[in-house]
Amino acid sequence: MSFERSLRNKVAVIGGDHIPFGELYDKSYKDMISEAYKNCLNSVDKGIDPKEIDACWFGTNGLSPQYMQPTGAIIGETLGLIGMPITRVENACATGSDTFRNACIAVAAGLYDVALVVGCEKMLDQPGGLIGMERPGPRLFHMFAVTMPSAFGVYGTRHMHVFGTERKHFAMVSVKSHFYGKMNPYSHFRSEITVEQALNAPIISWPLGLYDCCPVTDGAAACIVCREEIAKKYTDSPAYVLGSGLAVQPPTLNLRRDFTTMEPAVWASRQAYKMAGIGPEDVDFAELHDCFSCTELIQYEDLGFCKKGEAKTFVENQEMYIGGKTPCNISGGLKSHGHPIGATGVAQIVELFWQLRNEAPSDPPGKRQVPNAEIGLQQNIGGAGPQVSCINILSNKKR
Amino acid sequence: MSFERSLRNKVAVIGGDHIPFGELYDKSYKDMISEAYKNCLNSVDKGIDPKEIDACWFGTNGLSPQYMQPTGAIIGETLGLIGMPITRVENACATGSDTFRNACIAVAAGLYDVALVVGCEKMLDQPGGLIGMERPGPRLFHMFAVTMPSAFGVYGTRHMHVFGTERKHFAMVSVKSHFYGKMNPYSHFRSEITVEQALNAPIISWPLGLYDCCPVTDGAAACIVCREEIAKKYTDSPAYVLGSGLAVQPPTLNLRRDFTTMEPAVWASRQAYKMAGIGPEDVDFAELHDCFSCTELIQYEDLGFCKKGEAKTFVENQEMYIGGKTPCNISGGLKSHGHPIGATGVAQIVELFWQLRNEAPSDPPGKRQVPNAEIGLQQNIGGAGPQVSCINILSNKKR
Numbered sequence: 001m002s003f004e005r006s007l008r009n010k011v012a013v014i015g016g017d018h019i020p021f022g023e024l025y026d027k028s029y030k031d032m033i034s035e036a037y038k039n040c041l042n043s044v045d046k047g048i049d050p051k052e053i054d055a056c057w058f059g060t061n062g063l064s065p066q067y068m069q070p071t072g073a074i075i076g077e078t079l080g081l082i083g084m085p086i087t088r089v090e091n092a093c094a095t096g097s098d099t100f101r102n103a104c105i106a107v108a109a110g111l112y113d114v115a116l117v118v119g120c121e122k123m124l125d126q127p128g129g130l131i132g133m134e135r136p137g138p139r140l141f142h143m144f145a146v147t148m149p150s151a152f153g154v155y156g157t158r159h160m161h162v163f164g165t166e167r168k169h170f171a172m173v174s175v176k177s178h179f180y181g182k183m184n185p186y187s188h189f190r191s192e193i194t195v196e197q198a199l200n201a202p203i204i205s206w207p208l209g210l211y212d213c214c215p216v217t218d219g220a221a222a223c224i225v226c227r228e229e230i231a232k233k234y235t236d237s238p239a240y241v242l243g244s245g246l247a248v249q250p251p252t253l254n255l256r257r258d259f260t261t262m263e264p265a266v267w268a269s270r271q272a273y274k275m276a277g278i279g280p281e282d283v284d285f286a287e288l289h290d291c292f293s294c295t296e297l298i299q300y301e302d303l304g305f306c307k308k309g310e311a312k313t314f315v316e317n318q319e320m321y322i323g324g325k326t327p328c329n330i331s332g333g334l335k336s337h338g339h340p341i342g343a344t345g346v347a348q349i350v351e352l353f354w355q356l357r358n359e360a361p362s363d364p365p366g367k368r369q370v371p372n373a374e375i376g377l378q379q380n381i382g383g384a385g386p387q388v389s390c391i392n393i394l395s396n397k398k399r
Numbered sequence: 400m401s402f403e404r405s406l407r408n409k410v411a412v413i414g415g416d417h418i419p420f421g422e423l424y425d426k427s428y429k430d431m432i433s434e435a436y437k438n439c440l441n442s443v444d445k446g447i448d449p450k451e452i453d454a455c456w457f458g459t460n461g462l463s464p465q466y467m468q469p470t471g472a473i474i475g476e477t478l479g480l481i482g483m484p485i486t487r488v489e490n491a492c493a494t495g496s497d498t499f500r501n502a503c504i505a506v507a508a509g510l511y512d513v514a515l516v517v518g519c520e521k522m523l524d525q526p527g528g529l530i531g532m533e534r535p536g537p538r539l540f541h542m543f544a545v546t547m548p549s550a551f552g553v554y555g556t557r558h559m560h561v562f563g564t565e566r567k568h569f570a571m572v573s574v575k576s577h578f579y580g581k582m583n584p585y586s587h588f589r590s591e592i593t594v595e596q597a598l599n600a601p602i603i604s605w606p607l608g609l610y611d612c613c614p615v616t617d618g619a620a621a622c623i624v625c626r627e628e629i630a631k632k633y634t635d636s637p638a639y640v641l642g643s644g645l646a647v648q649p650p651t652l653n654l655r656r657d658f659t660t661m662e663p664a665v666w667a668s669r670q671a672y673k674m675a676g677i678g679p680e681d682v683d684f685a686e687l688h689d690c691f692s693c694t695e696l697i698q699y700e701d702l703g704f705c706k707k708g709e710a711k712t713f714v715e716n717q718e719m720y721i722g723g724k725t726p727c728n729i730s731g732g733l734k735s736h737g738h739p740i741g742a743t744g745v746a747q748i749v750e751l752f753w754q755l756r757n758e759a760p761s762d763p764p765g766k767r768q769v770p771n772a773e774i775g776l777q778q779n780i781g782g783a784g785p786q787v788s789c790i791n792i793l794s795n796k797k798r
Binding site: 073086098246271 | 469473474500507666
């Protein structure tokens, strides 16, 4: 019996959209997923009847804010998808990517024709601010001064020490993200910053200043995947899943071998490239997990867009801009576009879908579109310090 | 291209075990998953090298007790599975079943040869008792007198009103569960009860008394699934997945149409039977979600083991005992065996695996074995009031 260990060319994205990210105190959890779902349905070129959706995977990091229930039930109730198989996936900040991955696996398995992927996070309307931050675990963390910026900052300092990277290189990553994020109507922050502003901003946890850190954002995103054989029923311009990878490492920092690399990202990218049958040089653009500027900079190396230790040159040469070697976070990234955890990865998929269809929303028009993009990669990292990475690669052509 | 919307005969269970359930204050979360995993590895007849495991799905309802991290990371760290793809699934009390389902889907998709399924819950060692019960949602619930017993009790009262079911019938279900649970070395409660004891016990929420309610239990369970083509490499007696179903309904009780049936169970069973190509009459034994005695009784009808309204006769005739029409919860069920949420469904899979291999652990020996069992069904229900049900059907033969 033939056995192919791959999702490649088996699954197509036929629609996707998300709501503008931001501090959405005026929207409830249900408002957010309803709006993302409605936008998503409307994005399917030739239309889709909700009855054609066979199953749903729902990604959220915090529990739903209303009740201690099967978290997927909020999807069924809000969207009127009664009786549907709905599975909730959680993988910290990689929740959105892994939710997409699980839906694609089920479609590739032949179990469902069409599956809905929804990601949502209401981060701000919770006691303690960030969902879950009032819980015992993080309090213990904070006692030992382990916050998210400190857990990722140690990677920044080590990279500086070993490779001579400077704080200005981190700043240049954020400047790029704000440059594009300003033009994205869906962004949380729509303003540019300068390297000087970033370098002079208050330090949050050395070497990371205020403008090196992504904001706390509310948001929801949705996309629809189907078996590739029926994709053209829904659109003439689907995006095909080429590859996918997921890798987890232990949470404890003392077990890490090297603080200049985020190993789960290296491992997950190897899986995804192998499945896709491509290398990093084939990636036309990427949406990376820039929870912090140093995270994105290190990912340039970990994902193979440049050689180890050469990210600073990659940045100085603006290779992560449109026109450069590998445009990265043209959405604005987590830094400017925002990071509503469960929604982040799904929104990255939507950005890939848009870019691959040459329809990236932009103000002014066209300035945010990667020209002739054929292969896009999206990546999430999760945990306080990288513990998990999930990567999906899409293309507008089967390969 | 041929397209089969099914998992049938594609996935095999090749090993499984769990730790004895109970009030495990003396074991940490990591102790529990380590022990279940080790037992599970040892249960593979011809042995397995952990390096042969390609991926893991991990089911837990509460977040891991230690930190706000990718919950799957605790698995990777504790079991030494560094770099592995690990996805955490949550679906309230149906978490274990749905975790198994997602692992099977990935194996059926051809993505992995061998996948590990782990379920764990530490229920007692948390502030507020049950994990999560200290959170805002449930507090709100409690304000309106909605507890788990009250949310399921309304189904009991309605069934009594419409069909003349009596409290003694619920009691007889619990008596049966304790009768078998006493003989199961893995049970939380290893004692028999009488109908009189159950009827005279304090009322928790009408019509449910103390002995109609499952306990709050700690536990962990693990099993290993693989592509059916390679199952015989690991054991001469695998169990094959025949069918699987998952269905969600809205959480709000006011949207329910009928309180004599738990609709997600009806819907999920239809999916699972259809996929398996069998009917309820073909099920040789079942592990049902008896969070409350009335839940199990209503499931006899919902899953088609008897006709609507006839569960009381089914119970009076002891059709749910070994030797009856459909032996149910021969493990002792949630009532006697215990209900550590994320572990419950996985442990039910392990019970099916044991029964189908004619090796159900029993004290005295042999008394808990369903003779000549060829097809077993396991079922979970989740939510305060049934909001989700997940069902998997296994057999010791391909069909």
